[in-house]
Amino acid sequence: SQELEQSPQSLIVQEGKNLTINCTSSKTLYGLYWYKQKYGEGLIFLMMLQKGGEEKSHEKITAKLDEKKQQSSLHITASQPSHAGIYLCGADMGNTDKLIFGTGTRLQVFP
Amino acid sequence: GAVVSQHPSRVICKSGTSVKIECRSLDFQATTMFWYRQFPKQSLMLMATSNEGSKATYEQGVEKDKFLINHASLTLSTLTVTSAHPEDSSFYICSAGTGGPRETQYFGPGTRLLVL
Numbered sequence: 001s002q003e004l005e006q007s008p009q010s011l012i013v014q015e016g017k018n019l020t021i022n023c024t025s026s027k028t029l030y031g032l033y034w035y036k037q038k039y040g041e042g043l044i045f046l047m048m049l050q051k052g053g054e055e056k057s058h059e060k061i062t063a064k065l066d067e068k069k070q071q072s073s074l075h076i077t078a079s080q081p082s083h084a085g086i087y088l089c090g091a092d093m094g095n096t097d098k099l100i101f102g103t104g105t106r107l108q109v110f111p
Numbered sequence: 112g113a114v115v116s117q118h119p120s121r122v123i124c125k126s127g128t129s130v131k132i133e134c135r136s137l138d139f140q141a142t143t144m145f146w147y148r149q150f151p152k153q154s155l156m157l158m159a160t161s162n163e164g165s166k167a168t169y170e171q172g173v174e175k176d177k178f179l180i181n182h183a184s185l186t187l188s189t190l191t192v193t194s195a196h197p198e199d200s201s202f203y204i205c206s207a208g209t210g211g212p213r214e215t216q217y218f219g220p221g222t223r224l225l226v227l
Contacts, residue, residue, distance in 0.1 A: 042218045044218075098160065103154050
């Protein structure tokens with residue numbers, strides 16, 4: 001089974017709507033990273049969360065890590081077509097420097 | 112932020128040939144670089160961890176003789192796909208860390224390989 005689950009797998013929203021993407025781990029996370037990817041391109045780093053209960057925001061994107069450090073959510077407020085892409089969460093499980101990636105969430109925003 | 116480049120961005124080759132992909136950290140030194148493979152509509156799969164000055168550490172199921180990794184300097188790692196076959200066609204992405212445990216990884220733009 002996947003160590004890191006993302007939901008939903010895909011999302012289609014109308015421009016201006018809010019949305020949330022979740023990333024759930026079966027283990028305690030030492031660090032949780034959110035990335036955005038345009039199809040066929042590299043990943044763009046969005047945010048990193050390390051402390052339980054931590055919350056970070058950048059422009060219209062907010063990411064939170066729960067107190068138990070096993071679940072993170074990415075929230076986009078008033079979505080725009082420029083937000084479209086694939087959102088990936090990457091987790092530091094603590095044993096190495098490797099990141100384990102979630103399955104990704106494909107977001108489409110239509111006018 | 113830190114910038115990682117990859118070259119080439121796209122390559123088409125004949126079956127049986129070898130292809131080299133370069134990953135460079137442009138404005139920082141990376142003691143560790145990671146190589147990922149991504150199939151269409153799927154997540155990234157870590158192939159190997161590249162350590163400067165030492166042998167790469169490969170993930171289970173990744174053939175080290177097939178995917179040769181060289182991390183010759185603190186700013187350059189190369190992945191060579193030897194005797195490429197159509198099933199090796201994929202999107203290859205590298206990432207580099209700025210140093211220390213739990214550092215943020217910065218990703219290259221990726222290289223699309225098509226083996227005919």
